Amino acid sequence: MVIPGKPQNVAVIGAGILGASIAWRLAQRGIRVTLIDKGQPGHGASSHSFAWINAGAKQPIGYHNLNRRSLEMWRRFAAGIGDDGDLDSVGLRWGGKVSWESDPVAAEALVARVRQLQSWGYPTRLVDADELERLEPALEIGPVAAAEYSPNEGQVEPQMVVDACLRRLREIGCEVIAGAEVHGFEQDDDGRVRGLAIASGSRDVDAVVVAAGTETTRLAALAGVNVPQAESPGVVIRTDPLQPLLSNVPVVYAPPLGDGRREIHLRQCADGRLMIGEGDQESLAEDDSQDHADDLLTRACHYLPGLAGARAVPVPVGWRPMPLDGYPVMGFASEAPNLYVALTHSGVTLAPALSQLAAQEICDGMPADAVLGPYRPQRFAGLTPDEVAAATHPRATRLR
Ligand SMILES: Cc1cc2nc3c(=O)[nH]c(=O)nc-3n(C[C@H](O)[C@H](O)[C@H](O)COP(=O)(O)OP(=O)(O)OC[C@H]3O[C@@H](n4cnc5c(N)ncnc54)[C@H](O)[C@@H]3O)c2cc1C
Structure with missing residues (x-):
């Protein structure tokens, strides 16, 4: 039409x-x-928005490819709108995403997903605990049953x-x-x-x-x-501004801490604040209380000790x-x-x-x-x- x-x-x-x-x-x-x-x-x-630029979390392949096409257009798009073509002026940052699992069943799902994405030609790969530590030394990763690195993903503001x-x-x-x-x-x-x-x-x-x-x-x-x-309600909290904590990989998905908990994801914004959410990109969440924000920060601290002393700032529910x-x-x-x-x-x-x-x-x-x-x-x-x-x-x- x-x-x-x-x-x-x-x-x-x-x-x-x-x-x-x-x-x-x-x-x-x-x-x-x-x-x-x-x-x-x-x-x-x-x-x-958590504002993670990715195609790895998208299915089926047609939708994955649309996201991938867009991911690959981001640099030129940002140069077009940014002040004097400056990518920093829109907070565009590459470096990829890491995720890992400590539970064997969840690890199987992670490996299967990486294999599927690789069969689609997506540049993601399995890494072992040593490589994960080398990729992002700021992380305290704990037990690793399977881990993945997607180097082409990024974030923007x-x-x-x-x-x-x-x-x-x-x-x-x-x-x-x-x-x-x-x-x-x-x-x-x-x-x-x-x-x-x-x-x-x-x-x-x-x-x-x-x-x-x-x-x-x-x-x-x-x-x-x-x-x-x-x-589709979602909650992503913030911290107060902090010095740069993640040196190489901007987007991190870390496994649940204990039964019944969800994984957490975190990234650091251009202004130094950390964003922390739980579950995946479509998880429903409506608890925007200070207690919940404090809990998310405590869980994030477990994986990113440099967060110690940070203040959790609750953010009202966002509707996707x-x-x-x-x-x-x-x-x-x-x-x-x-x-x-x-x-x-x-x-x-x-x-x-x-x-x-x-x-x-x-x-x-x-x-x-x-x-x-x-x-x-x-x-x-x-x-x-x-x-x-x-x-x-x-x-x-x-x-x-
Ligand atoms: C918690 C959360 C996490 C997310 N994480 C990610 C992520 O990691 N990666 C990713 O790619 N996406 C993510 N998303 C999704 C992404 O943020 C949204 O898809 C995107 O922001 C939608 O942008 P939009 O411009 O369509 O809508 P909006 O940003 O909502 O803009 C719509 C605008 O329309 C205006 N408006 C509404 N009605 C009227 C009217 N009658 N007259 C005039 N103006 C009107 C509103 O004021 C608003 O400013 C996330 C979203 C949420 C909530």
Whole structure:
């Protein structure tokens, strides 16, 4: 579903990492872009993100490949938006990820996953305890039943990415409107969006991108478009700023400490604060208390003794934008043919690729079906309640 001719005047609703990236890509293509956010740009899910850039945790292979394509685009994307091409100005840091298991059953799963990724040509490999210690001497690893190193993975700072996109947009004269909620669409008889209703009045548009994160479902519904989501709360706490602790490998997944506990993951931000979460990238968590933050810090300290004396800073629950089946929703809607939906989990990893693909589809009118075909909004049309239940991501506690 494409619009004929290149639109001149496009509004992007939502200035998280995905919307800001799409706005920048569109502006690069000569489009007059207006980027609108109801709050502060970057303060949605993007501000809660662990922001690990990876493809190793993604399946099946088609989705893994999309993430991998994006991972490999990050350096050039960051150079494009960064101040004078400086990767540090968006907090991009490579060096890989290590993970290990002390439990034999969990170790078997880790080895099987590494073997699968290797069969997909992904540069991950098994390492022994000695190599793990050499890779990241700051870690106190304890017993190791199996360990893995993925050297191509990294991290970035979503707020710095959003801020950089906004700077570039403003430099070329695009409008960024913060604190303005879009609360409706003016549509013609064919469903095409002609204008947006925002607090300060209406704005005419040739096309609109809805990149409103968890709010995408509610907003798209106002234009008659069904984009179902699952609720997916997550908690990643922070410490106060510390001197650099991890010298080589920025992203660490360490095994559970005791039965019934989950693994923890940690990384150090550009400002020196450590981020600590538990479980995997999609684990549900709603405890944002000081006690829980203290507990996470204690567990992290076990593996990273340099954390001793740090202060745990709780962070409120973050809600992941989570399409019903867990996969991206990208493309023009049938019900509103010039409304482009951009909703995804793993949006930090995926921002470079999805923004490039969205801008290309919007500007060139040629669907990138070979890549985005499985991720169209149309896949949710006319689902019965049973089909919705069957399609629902296994981690979804309830529908949004
Ligand atoms: C705890 C947690 C950990 C994560 N870890 C990772 C990770 O390690 N790696 C990874 O790749 N991804 C991770 N993610 C996912 C990733 O952070 C998200 O996919 C990404 O941030 C989504 O960006 P977005 O721009 O789509 O949404 P958001 O950042 O939520 O931005 C949406 C914006 O839309 C605005 N908006 C909403 N409604 C309206 C309206 N009506 N009018 C105007 N504006 C509106 C909001 O104010 C908001 O700023 C994690 C997410 C969470 C919560």
